[in-house]
Amino acid sequence: MSKPSIYVRVTDRPIEVAAAQEFLSDPSHGAMDLFIGAVRDTHQGKVVSAMTYDVHAPLAQRVLEEICQEARMRWPETRYYVVHFQGDLKVGETSILIGVGSAHRAEAFEACRHVIEEVKKRAPVWKREHYLDGLSAWLPGHSLAQDQRRARVGGVVLAGGKSSRMGQNKALMPYRGKPLVAHMSDLLRQAGCDDVFVGGGVPGIDSLADAEPFCGPARAMTDLLRRFAGRYDRLAFVPVDMPLLEVEALRCLIRFGVGACFEGYPLPAVLETGEVPGASSVRDLLVGAGARVLPLSPAWERGMVNINTKREWEALAS
């Protein structure tokens, strides 16, 4: 069995470098980069004696894991050991340890730097500095509210196809007690979209009719990217017929920060709104829009399946 690639903890015990080295030890890796953050003795001209680290531990655990998973998408085959301290520390003591193992040194350095920068911006951790004169102060930080306000992402379920191989409208086929289109809309919401729309006229469902029906998803996507410019920063597109799609995969694309898709799969995709070059296929559209191509985690591969025929649908239902 292969070793896990990510270890993340919030701890109130002293952080040990040896544990990171042991976890990251890997015969296929020729590089290990360790970042150690420690309490400094001065800050803005004041003499610091100690620091209190306040942490929302369950959320921090999730955020740290997310950061490592995202880094692993960007630098495949890398491994991560991240431990953040919670509680009181004296000057010189370790507050965070980030270890990255990789085949070569470049990825280890880059990924390690990426993780600490993301931790500083995203992890729910707060520092209270204690000064030699007996006073103390909570340090200012990065507002997660501003992050939320900055990026607005609209979700679109692409449901404008003819469903000719299925012989009936796929969008309306029942899946887990609701129409498939509603299930796909739920996935977009769970992944963090601010609003969700259905693209393509679906009878009985509140949907955005394509400007020119049955011209293919690339045309519909191009029109919506133009139409929603100014209202959303990015649009997340999913096909209506991918019910097993993992929410985490979708969240990864949405959180990536710029347009992105997975290697080998034109959809789902997240694209920045605005004018994009006309394209005859979704693949061409992704290239024209400058979408980043991310490696797909093996855990998410099972969900990347389109259901096109009755036989595939029955296999899914069984």
Add this chain to the structure above:
Amino acid sequence: MKSLAITVRFFGAFREYGRSIDLSLPAGSTVRDVRQALGDALSLSDPALVYDSVFSDDQVILDDGAVLSDNALLSILPPVCGG
């Protein structure tokens, strides 16, 4: 009209106001309403802090428009500075 009991746990600079606060809000209230109620309930030395903060449960950061359920346990997260 039925009301919701909401508990908001404090972190970082909000620790100055205790560990948590219990609020009572009308049914159908959203995270945005909690933000307003919290700002009213606390005499913040920096009133903007509540607007620079987000609310979460133990899993995710909540959208301002999210509708709350009764007995919801939220956390308010002021600007972060880990590492």
